[in-house]
Amino acid sequence: MAISPPERRLWWKEPIGRAEVIWIAVAFVWGLVMFSAMIYWHIVGEQNLSNEAYRVDPEVFAARAEELADKYKVREDEVTGYPIVHPPPGSDIYLIARLWEWWPIFELEEGQNYRLHLSSLDWQHGFSLQPENINIQVHPNYDLVLTVTPSEAGEYSIVCNEFCGIGHHIMVGKLLVVE
Amino acid sequence: MAKAPTFRTCPDTGLKIHSQAEALIKANAVVAVVYLLVGGLLGLGVALTRWPAVHLLDAETFYAVLTAHGIDVLLFWIIFFEMAILYFASAILLNSRLAAPWLAWVGFAMMLVGSVIVNYAVLQGESSVMFTSYVPMQAAPEFYLGIILFAVGALIGCMVFFATLVVAKEEKTYEGSVPLVTFGAVVAAIIAVFTIASGAIILIPTFLWSVGIISEIDSVVYKIVWWGMGHASQQINVSAHVAVWYLIAAIVLGARPISEKVSRFAFLLYILFLQLASAHHLLAEPGISSEYKVFNTSYALYLAVLGSMIHGMSIPGAVEAAQRAKGFTHGIFQWLRRAPWGNPAFSGMALSLVMFGFLGGISGVILGTEQINLIMHNTLYVPGHFHATVVAGTTLAFMAVTYLVVPLIFRRELIWPGLLKWQPYIFAVGVAGISVFMMGAGTLGVARRHWDITFSDSIFSFDYPPAAFLMMGLNGISAILAALGGVIFILVVVGSILFGKRREEAAAREAPMLTPAAMTYGTAGTWHLPGTYILVGVFFTAFVLYYFINWKFLSEVWPLS
Numbered sequence: 001m002a003i004s005p006p007e008r009r010l011w012w013k014e015p016i017g018r019a020e021v022i023w024i025a026v027a028f029v030w031g032l033v034m035f036s037a038m039i040y041w042h043i044v045g046e047q048n049l050s051n052e053a054y055r056v057d058p059e060v061f062a063a064r065a066e067e068l069a070d071k072y073k074v075r076e077d078e079v080t081g082y083p084i085v086h087p088p089p090g091s092d093i094y095l096i097a098r099l100w101e102w103w104p105i106f107e108l109e110e111g112q113n114y115r116l117h118l119s120s121l122d123w124q125h126g127f128s129l130q131p132e133n134i135n136i137q138v139h140p141n142y143d144l145v146l147t148v149t150p151s152e153a154g155e156y157s158i159v160c161n162e163f164c165g166i167g168h169h170i171m172v173g174k175l176l177v178v179e
Numbered sequence: 180m181a182k183a184p185t186f187r188t189c190p191d192t193g194l195k196i197h198s199q200a201e202a203l204i205k206a207n208a209v210v211a212v213v214y215l216l217v218g219g220l221l222g223l224g225v226a227l228t229r230w231p232a233v234h235l236l237d238a239e240t241f242y243a244v245l246t247a248h249g250i251d252v253l254l255f256w257i258i259f260f261e262m263a264i265l266y267f268a269s270a271i272l273l274n275s276r277l278a279a280p281w282l283a284w285v286g287f288a289m290m291l292v293g294s295v296i297v298n299y300a301v302l303q304g305e306s307s308v309m310f311t312s313y314v315p316m317q318a319a320p321e322f323y324l325g326i327i328l329f330a331v332g333a334l335i336g337c338m339v340f341f342a343t344l345v346v347a348k349e350e351k352t353y354e355g356s357v358p359l360v361t362f363g364a365v366v367a368a369i370i371a372v373f374t375i376a377s378g379a380i381i382l383i384p385t386f387l388w389s390v391g392i393i394s395e396i397d398s399v400v401y402k403i404v405w406w407g408m409g410h411a412s413q414q415i416n417v418s419a420h421v422a423v424w425y426l427i428a429a430i431v432l433g434a435r436p437i438s439e440k441v442s443r444f445a446f447l448l449y450i451l452f453l454q455l456a457s458a459h460h461l462l463a464e465p466g467i468s469s470e471y472k473v474f475n476t477s478y479a480l481y482l483a484v485l486g487s488m489i490h491g492m493s494i495p496g497a498v499e500a501a502q503r504a505k506g507f508t509h510g511i512f513q514w515l516r517r518a519p520w521g522n523p524a525f526s527g528m529a530l531s532l533v534m535f536g537f538l539g540g541i542s543g544v545i546l547g548t549e550q551i552n553l554i555m556h557n558t559l560y561v562p563g564h565f566h567a568t569v570v571a572g573t574t575l576a577f578m579a580v581t582y583l584v585v586p587l588i589f590r591r592e593l594i595w596p597g598l599l600k601w602q603p604y605i606f607a608v609g610v611a612g613i614s615v616f617m618m619g620a621g622t623l624g625v626a627r628r629h630w631d632i633t634f635s636d637s638i639f640s641f642d643y644p645p646a647a648f649l650m651m652g653l654n655g656i657s658a659i660l661a662a663l664g665g666v667i668f669i670l671v672v673v674g675s676i677l678f679g680k681r682r683e684e685a686a687a688r689e690a691p692m693l694t695p696a697a698m699t700y701g702t703a704g705t706w707h708l709p710g711t712y713i714l715v716g717v718f719f720t721a722f723v724l725y726y727f728i729n730w731k732f733l734s735e736v737w738p739l740s
Contacts, residue, residue, distance in 0.1 A: 003272055003360050003429050004700040005353045006439065016438050017706035020492065023715060024441070027488040030719070031481030034726065038473045038549045041730075046738035047550055053465035080638050118465075123316045124398055126557045126626070130641065132736055133624040135556035137463045139398045140315060144465035149738040157641035161557040161626035163309050165316065166239060169630040170637040 049136065050146035058121040058140055065094035065117075069104045077105055077174070084176070092117060092145075095158075095173075097125040097138045099165060102158045102173025110153045110179050118144045126162030129175065135161060150177040184276040190687035191587060192698060195352075199280035200270035204263045204588055206287060208581070209676075211259035214294070215574070216669050218251030223662040226613070230655030231633055231648055238630045242307040245628060247298060249310030253569065254329065254412070255294045260577050261367065261419050262287070262336045263584075268364035268422065269343035275352040278342035282335060289332030296325030309628060311409065314385065314396045323386035327379065334375045337368045358700075359439055359446075360429070363422025366446045366453075371415045373454045377407030399466050406457035414453040416569060417487070418446065420531065420576035424494050427528040427576075430583055431519060433694050434501035435703045442493050448486035452478040459543075462552035469549065476547045484544060491536050491718065496711040498529075500703035511709045527579025527603035534607060535572030538614050541722050542567060551729045554736060557628075560621025567614035570661070575606060578668050585672060586692060591679030599671050606664025612657025620650040622732075 042048055074086045083104040087093050089112035096103040098121040108114055118127055120140040127136045136144070160171035186195045224244050227235040236244060270277040277283060299321070300306040306318035344365070347353060357365070381404040387393045425442070428434035436442040458475035461467050478484060502514030519525045542564040546555050555561065582599070585591055593599055625632055625647050632651070634641050 003358050003426060004698060005273075005358050006356050006700055012440050012443075014438060014440050014702060016441055019706055019708065019712060020438055020441055020489075020496075023492050024485070024489060026719065027485050030723070031477075031485055034544065034548070035473070035477050035480050037730070038477070041550050042469060045550060045734070046740070047553060047733050047736055048469070048740050049463060049550070049553060050740060051469055124313050128557065128624065128626055129737075130624045131644070133554050133558070133622075134736055134739070135463060135553060135558060137465070137556065139465055141397070142399060142465040147740050151737050157639065159624075159626050159641065161629070162313070163242070163316075163628040166242065166307075168242075168628070169238065169632075170634065172634055172637045172639045172641050174639050 050144065052145040054143045054145070055141060056119055056143040058119070061094065061117070061119045061143060062096060062121055065096045065103070068092075068094055073104075074107065082174075087114070089113065091115065094119075095127075096121060097127065097160070098122050100160070100167035100171035102127075102160075102171070105174045105176065107176040107178060108150050110150055110177055113147050113149050116146055116148050118146075123164045124162050125160050125164050125171070128159040128161040130157045130159055132156060137162060153177045153179045186276075189587070190684045191691040191693050194271060195274050196588075197270050197276045199283075200266050200277040201588060203277065203280065203283050203287065204266050204271075204584070207259045207263040207266070208584060208588075210287075210291060210294075211256050211263065211577075212581075212669060212672060214251050214255040214259060215665065217298075218248055218256055219662060219665045221245075221248035221251060223658055224248075226655050226658030228630065229632075230652050231631075232652060233655060234631070239304065239307070241630050242309075242628075243301055243304055246307050246309050247301045250297055250301065250326075251294075252574075253310060254326075257416055257569070257573060257577075258329075258333050258412075259290065261371070261415060262290075262333065264419055264423070264580075265336060265340040265364055265368055266343075267584075267588075268361045269340050269347065272358055272361050273344070273347040273353050275343060275347035275350065278339055278346045280339075283339040286332040286335030286339065289335065290329050291332075293325045293328030293330075293332060296321050296328065298325075300325060311405065312385070313405075314388070314398050314401045317389055320386060320389040323382050323389055327382050327386060330375045330378045330382070333371065337371050337375075340364070340368050359436065359442055360422045360426045362443055363418055363425065363446055366449050367415045367418035367422065369450055370411055370418060370454055374408050374411040374415060377404055377411065377457075381405045381408070399464060402461060402464065403457065403467070406460045407454070410457045410459055411454045413565070413569060414449070414456070414483075416573040417453065418449050420535070420573045421446075421487075421490050421494075423576045423580045424490070424528055424532055425497075427524050427579055427583065428494060428497050428501070430693055431522060431525045431528075432498060432501040434497040436493050437496040437500060437703045437706070437708070438493070439702050441489060445486040445489035445493070448482050448489075452483040453486070455479065455483070456547065459547040459552075462547070462549050463556040472549050476549055481544070484540075487536075487540060491532075491540075492711060492715050494532055495714055496708045497703055499708045499711045500705050503705065503707070511713065515710055521600045523599050523603050524579045524582040526600075527575050527582070527607075530603055530607040531572055531575040531579065534567055534575070534611055534614075536718055537721060538611065538618075539564060539568030539572050541725055542614075542618060544722075545726060545729050548726075548729070551733050553739075554729075554733055555621060557626065558621035559617040559625045559627050562627055563614050563617030563619075563621055566610060566617065571607065571610040571614060575603065575610070578606070579603065581668075581672055583692070585675050585679070586682055589676050589679075590682045591675045592682055593671060593675045594679050595671055595674070598667060602664055602667045602671070605667065606661055609657050609659070609661025609664055613654055613661055616650045616654040616657060620647050620654065623647040623650070625651070 158173035306322040
């Protein structure tokens with residue numbers, strides 16, 4: 001029994017039942033299927049996190065984001081005064097995460113590709129695009145570049161889902177997608 | 180010079196019990212239960228705050244309470260209890276003295292002092308950095324110092340455990356290989372050493388950073404190493420509670436594994452692969468390659484999952500075989516219907532096994548799939564998953580085994596047996612609710628570690644779907660139920676230790692808790708286990724379906740690459 005030492009020293013020569021062998025085989029094959037699924041999705045799936053990332057100084061990142069916002073600002077949000085930025089499709093866009101805001105508000109076009117750069121100017125933050133429910137970690141000093149293709153027009157929110165201090169729960173941003 | 184060890188003979192098992200080992204088991208178990216009480220009540224505060232209609236605590240208190248809750252239950256309750264298990268599985272089961280008890284007491288004292296310092300640092304309010312304490316957010320230096328002290332104390336405990344194995348072998352207190360339960364404890368201790376080493380590698384520099392000696396800690400490197408501790412420490416629990424499942428099945432039913440060889444092999448897979456999976460928490464991070472993520476998150480080729488799936492058949496199989504041997508052979512499920520469901524040690528074990536497998540295991544694999552993680556990372560799905568593993572799995576298993584520890588080690592009868600019968604069910608229903616409703620809310624996008632999902636103070640408004648609010652309310656109700664189950668557990672255990680009827684030697688010898696058959700080695704000796712095969716089939720079907728449903732959910736979000 002499980003709490004007594006084996007009586008025979010050669011306990012590993014005990015027989016194994018067929019059912020247990022089958023179960024081990026099934027579980028092993030299932031493991032291979034699940035392992036292959038991740039690789040398969042990299043080849044044919046459309047939702048993969050990019051492996052493109054750079055070291056970046058927070059000030060440099062902030063300067064790039066501000067430059068882009070100045071260049072392509074189309075109007076301001078009526079309530080908050082945040083710049084609404086409409087960059088050309090295919091371009092590099094820079095989204096700042098900092099205590100406790102996402103800056104600026106981007107207006108993107110449905111079905112177009114954008115190279116989205118994510119970085120934090122201070123602590124770690126969590127990019128959580130709602131209600132789409134895409135969740136990506138944002139680090140300071142790292143610039144993660146991913147290509148996104150907004151598939152439906154509408155107004156989206158960016159919630160911070162990595163705890164970032166006392167203002168964490170007020171850290172919400174906006175993202176607009178137009179046709 | 181140490182005194183010669185003193186022993187008593189256990190009337191239930193005939194094993195020699197070293198008084199120092201017994202005292203250490205008691206001390207560690209008592210402190211563990213105190214932390215379960217403290218951490219559990221803090222958890223209730225968290226759940227009642229996240230219930231938007233109640234919203235109990237203010238934001239600052241909430242984040243401090245959430246930090247303390249995570250550390251008190253995830254580290255202190257569980258690791259103190261695991262120290263008790265290690266001493267039990269070595270000195271007691273091997274019929275041996277404990278090596279260097281004074282050192283074990285030093286370790287215990289360090290763990291105790293460390294844990295008190297951490298709680299002081301957090302509840303003072305300057306260290307609300309969550310269990311994970313991600314840099315560059317900074318806690319007070321004593322926060323890191325307390326965890327380091329605790330970890331070193333735990334490491335000393337592991338060393339005493341290993342030394343006891345050597346002593347037992349040298350002094351020939353047993354023949355041949357160690358028992359399966361001890362084998363499981365060895366696995367837990369090996370993983371613990373790996374875990375504590377990872378913790379030291381990252382927390383010592385972080386402590387130096389908090390006092391200004393080191394200027395910067397890279398946030399991604401921190402996470403890679405920290406999760407070597409953070410995730411692997413949960414794998415100590417898996418190994419320990421699987422060992423506890425075998426222990427309870429053995430003591431209560433005299434159940435023998437369908438094949439000891441296979442069960443040992445499954446534990447071996449844990450040693451080789453279970454410490455991987457630190458990448459479960461790094462799947463949405465920049466700067467880490469997909470190749471590494473895929474390899475690590477799958478424990479190589481899901482080989483640790485394979486180990487768990489083997490135990491998932493072996494343990495119900497052991498129970499079925501033992502029940503059939505008792506004559507419950509009618510139909511496919513008579514053995515299950517006639518199992519001792521009124522014995523809280525057994526029902527706790529069975530519920531722990533089922534909930535760990537169905538809720539914790541399946542959700543863990545799915546959450547740890549590289550791409551699917553994108554629709555779950557840092558949502559409430561994550562705490563939903565680990566409450567199923569750590570609370571429904573580990574905590575319930577430890578509660579169940581406590582019902583055997585009290586009569587066997589503390590030598591007291593359990594009080595209020597009528598109420599106690601219900602405890603595992605109340606706790607299990609509560610925890611199942613917590614897990615399922617948090618996973619549900621997470622699927623709807625609700626962020627974890629978040630004080631106010633109504634965003635009432637934000638400049639931009641955002642509304643989660645109404646179903647998410649329903650989930651959070653049901654989560655709160657479930658938490659009340661789980662807390663009730665927890666309180667019953669603690670009242671009964673503390674009450675029994677203090678006021679329970681003493682278990683006299685003579686009476687115990689006359690009616691031992693373990694039958695002589697239970698004390699002899701052997702495997703189940705039957706492969707006729709139709710009930711187990713059906714249960715395993717149901718589990719596998721649920722696993723496969725839920726796995727592919729989540730790929731479907733993923734395929735519906737915006738393309739990204």
